[in-house]
Amino acid sequence: MQVIGEAPQAVSVAAFKRAVMIAEDDTDHDVALTAYLAAAQEVVETAARRPLTPRVVQFTTWAGLGLRWWVPLAPVSAVTAVAYDDGSDWVDVLPAEFRLVQGFDEPQVLFTDAAFAGLSCLAGLRITATVGHVTPPKGLMQAVILLAKDWFDTGVAVEDHKETALNFGCRSLIRQARYVRPREWGSA
Structure with a gap:
C-alpha cells in the first residue's frame, strides 16, 4: 500500500500534552513530540490495520x-x-x-x-x-499516546521505533480494534 499525499495526524501535540500533563506553554520538545506522534501513529495503524485519519x-x-x-x-x-x-x-x-x-x-x-x-x-x-476513520477510535488514539509517551520518556530515537517493544496497554488497545479480514466458508 502506498499513501498518496500526507496522512493527517490523529493526535495533536496539544492533545498529547493534555493527556500526559505537560504544560501547553512548554514548547521545548514540540518538534520531537511531533515526530514521536507520527511514528507512533504509523505503528498503531499498521498493527491494527486501521488508518486513524482519512x-x-x-x-x-x-x-x-x-x-x-x-x-x-x-x-x-x-x-x-x-x-x-x-x-x-x-x-x-x-x-x-x-x-x-x-x-x-x-x-x-x-x-x-x-x-x-x-x-x-x-x-x-x-x-x-x-x-481511514473520519473520527479516530478513542482506543487507538490512546494507544498512540501511550506509545509516544513511552518513547519520549525513555528517549528512544524516532528512527529506531521499529525495534522497540509495545507495552501491554498499547498492545491490548490495538488487539481490541484490530481489523481481521473475514474468512470465506464454502466451496468456490
Missing part, C-alpha cells in the same frame, strides 16, 4: 483474484479508480465495472464479469481508495 492510498495486487478483492484494512469510504497492467501501460477499468461494498466493516471491491475479460491472471492490478 487519506488516499493505492494498492497493487494481481488481477487473477477473481471478481472480489478483500481490502486488507478498514474502513474504506470510496474506491476511486481501478486499473490493470496490460503489459505496456495501465488501463483504467470503467467505474461501472467495480464497486465498494461493506466499506466500514468488511471492505471489498466487487468486479463485474467484463472488468477483466481476456486478461491474464498475472496482470498487475492497481486500486486507488480513500481509507
